[in-house]
Amino acid sequence: MSESEETASTIGKKGVEMSGIVVGxxxxxxxxxxxxxxxxxxxxxxxxxxVLLAWQWPTGVYAGAGWVGITQEMVGxxxxxxxxxxxxxxxxxxxxxxxxxxxxxxxxxxxxQALMQVAADADLLVVGTxxxxxxxxxxxGSVSQQCAHHSQCPIVIVPPRET
Numbered sequence: 001m002s003e004s005e006e007t008a009s010t011i012g013k014k015g016v017e018m019s020g021i022v023v024g025x026x027x028x029x030x031x032x033x034x035x036x037x038x039x040x041x042x043x044x045x046x047x048x049x050x051v052l053l054a055w056q057w058p059t060g061v062y063a064g065a066g067w068v069g070i071t072q073e074m075v076g077x078x079x080x081x082x083x084x085x086x087x088x089x090x091x092x093x094x095x096x097x098x099x100x101x102x103x104x105x106x107x108x109x110x111x112x113q114a115l116m117q118v119a120a121d122a123d124l125l126v127v128g129t130x131x132x133x134x135x136x137x138x139x140x141g142s143v144s145q146q147c148a149h150h151s152q153c154p155i156v157i158v159p160p161r162e163t
Contacts, residue, residue, distance in 0.1 A: 020047035020101075022119040023126040024054070024111060024143065025089040030128030032092055034158040038126040039096040041156075047123060048101040051090060054114035055082035055106065082106045112146035125155045 023038035025031040035051060042049040055078055083106050090097060090104065107114045119125040127144045144157045 019121060019123065020049060021045070021124045021126060022050045022052060022115065022122045024052050024115045024128075024147075025086065026053065026111065027085050027089055028128065028130065030130045030158070030160055032089065032128075033161050034126050034128030035089060036093050036096045037156070037158045038124075039093065039100050039102075041124065041126070042100045045123070048103060049097075050103045050105055050118065050122070051086065052105045052107065052115060052118055053082055053086040053089065054109050054111040055079070056108070056110060079106060079108070112143045112150075115143070115147055116151050120152045122153045125151050125153055126158060127155065128158050128160075130160065 021038050021042045023035050025035055038049055038051075041047075057078070083104075086104050086106055090102070105118065107118070115125060115127065125147060127147055129142070129144045147155055148157060
């Protein structure tokens with residue numbers, strides 16, 4: 001597996017220039033399934049695969065207290081944790097990534113916005129879903145919904161595994 005890695009603290013207005021297939025991961029089973037699907041599609045098309053994990057400040061860090069006490073060390077810790085989560089997500093599906101050119105990207109920001117910016121020039125954006133379950137209304141604000149409505153490139157929303 002050929003891999004490169006990029007860590008960015010924020011995404012600029014132009015995003016990170018990419019081509020090929022972009023897939024978002026967050027450590028969930030749905031994201032893992034989407035990553036496997038995206039890897040198979042990248043192999044089929046002979047395209048590179050960008051695996052993206054976006055992280056945001058925990059709400060409790062700034063809620064009601066402003067940004068007092070935020071240190072560069074805290075930023076580094078959050079970025080390190082995000083990178084570890086991305087590495088773990090890729091390791092979980094390592095056989096699916098064999099023979100695929102993979103670029104790992106960790107960014108600070110909202111997941112839907114980060115995915116759409118990075119995938120603006122991509123051939124395809126792939127995201128997972130946890131399915132409807134008993135709370136259909138909760139999906140209205142989901143990453144897959146936002147990407148489906150606002151993505152500038154074709155998108156595939158990979159359904160949950162059949163059990």
